[in-house]
Amino acid sequence: MSLRRVSILFAFSTFALFAVLVLSLLYFYRGGLFLETLLSERTLFSIRLSVFSATIAAVLATALAVPSAYALSRCDFPGKGAVDTILELPMIVSPAALGAMLLIFFNNPLGNWIQTRGVQFVFDSNGIILAQFVTTLGVATRLTKAAMDEIPSRYEDVARTLGASPAAAFFNVTLPLSRRGLVAAFILSWAKAMGEFGATITLAGTMAMKTETLPIAIFMKLSTADIDGTVVLILIMTAIGIGTLYAVRLIGRKGLHA
C-alpha cells in the first residue's frame, strides 16, 4: 500500500473514531426531549452564560495577546524565553490544577484584598470568565504570535521610512495583515473557553442558574444519571464547537492576505 493511501487511511480512522463517539450518542437520543431540554430555562441560561463568558474571556485574551505576541514576535528582550515557555502552562498543568492555583491565589492576602475591595471571583460568574481567560490566554498569544511571525518586519521598516511612527506602522500595516490570524486566534480561544470545565468548576463551583456553564451542566446532568439530558447537552455543545471550527477553516482557506 502506498504512503499516500496509508496516510489517507489514518486520516479517515481519526474521523471514524470521533464520528463513532458522536453517533453513539444517538443510542440514548430521545427526539421529543431535545427541544424540551434545549428550551428549558436552565439550558438556555447555561448557553447564555457559556457564550457570554467565553466571548468576554476570548476578547480579553485576544486583546492581551496582541501586544504580548508582537513583543515575542518582533523584539529581543531579557526573559523572552521564560515568557514564551510560560504560555504553555495551561497545557502543561491540568485545567483543574490551574483552577486550584486561582483558588489558592484568592486565599492569599493579595487575592483576598482583590476580592474584598474589587471584584468577587470565587464561586461567582466572574470566576468563570477569569478561569476561561487564564486557560485561553496562552493559546491566543501563541496563535497571534504565529500570525505575526508570518508577516515580514520589513513592512514596518518601510512604513517607518515613509514617515509612520512605530505605533502607526503597527496599526496600519502589521495588525491589518495579521487580521485573519487574529480572528482565528479569537475563534479558537472562544471555542476553548466554551468547553472549559476543570478550572471553571474549581474556581466558580457548580451552582445551578449561577455558575452553570454548558460543560458544568453536562457534568451535573451526568452526576444525576440523566443520560438522555446529557446527550442533548453534548449535541448542543458539539454543534456549537463544530460550527466554530468550520468558521476557522473557512477563514484559513481564504489565506492570510486575501
Added chain:
Amino acid sequence: MLELRNLAAKAGTFALNDISLTVAEGSCHVIVGPTGSGKTLLLESILGLRRLSDGAILLGGREITNQPLEKRNISYVPQDLALFPHLTVEDNILYGLRMKRIKDPEHARMVEMLMETVGIRELARRSIGNLSGGERQRVALVRAIAAGNKHLLLDEPFSALHHGLRRELWYLLKDLQKSCALTVLMVTHDMEEAFFLGDRVTVMIDGAIRQTGAARDVYEKPADTAVARFFGIGNIFAGRVRVLSKSALHVTCDSLGAELTIPMGTALHRPTEPGTRCTVGIRAENVMVLKTDRPSYVQENLLTGILTEILLKGASHTLLFRPAGSATVVEIEVPDYALKKLELTKGNGISIFFKGESLFLL
C-alpha cells in the same frame, strides 16, 4: 548630501569596518559587491535598523545617527520591495503622504504626474497581488519618491527581473533620479547595473570598502586583486618592476615571458621602486589580436603564441591565448564581427598586444 563617517556595525560574526562614504546631492552612488559583502547591512545601518558600534551618519550636514527611522527622511526600497499587500496601488503610494500629513495639492499633483510618467496611473485601484514584476518595481519606486524624501536607498530592487525589464527600469530610475533631483544610494551585485546607473561606484568586499571613485575610473582601474577578480578580470599577472622612467614603468612578467610597458599617469595607481614585485592586469576586451601573417608595427607589449580556445559569449567571443613557452592563459574578448574578419580558428598562431594605457597596476 549623505555622508558616512567611519561607520562600524555588527550582524552576528559579520562586521562592517570603518565605512566612510559621501553621496553627493543629486547623484546616484552605487555600492557593488559580491553576495555576503555587507551591502544590505550597510543600508540597514544607514536607515537605523541596525545599531552602529561606531561612526556617524550625516544628511545634508545634519547628524542623524541617533534619530528614529521615521525622522531620517530617507526612503527605502528593499530587495523584496515590501509593498503592503492589504492596500491598493494608490493606497501604497499615498501611504507616505498620509503618514506625514502632506496636504499640499501641488505635491499630490506631482504624485499623480509621477504615476502617469511611470505608467501606473491605470493600476491605481489594483491590489498588489495582481501586479507583474515590473509593475511592482514601478509602484515601489513611486511610493518611495511620493513620500517627499529626496534621499533614496535601493537594495538590489531589480535583481529578480529578467534582463530586458531590468534595463527598462534602469532608464526609468535614471530619468526619475534626474527629474526629481534625488540623491540615490543603491547596492547591487550586478556590475553592469552598477556602472550603468552609478555616477560614482564603491566596491565593497567582506564588510570593507575596497575602492570608491567615478564609475569610469573604477571600471578601468580596479584598486586591488580582489576588486579585479570580483569584476571578473582573469588577466592578472605577477611581475617585477625592472625600470621606472619618467614616461613609463617596465615590468617583467615571467609567467608571460614578456616585458610590459605601462605609461606613467594612465593606469598607474602608486609609485613603485625598481625591483619590487607587482601585479599587472588588463581587461579581456582591451587585449588586441593581430594575425601573425601580417606585418605589425607594434613594438611594446606584444606577445606571440597559440589560440587555444574560442568560446561563444552571446554577441562576443572569449578567446583563450597561450603565449609561446608559457603555461599562462590570456583571455581575450572580441566582438563577433571582429572574429569573422580575423578568420581565426582554434590552434592558429596569433600575436596579441596590450594597449599600454589599458594596463593597470594592482
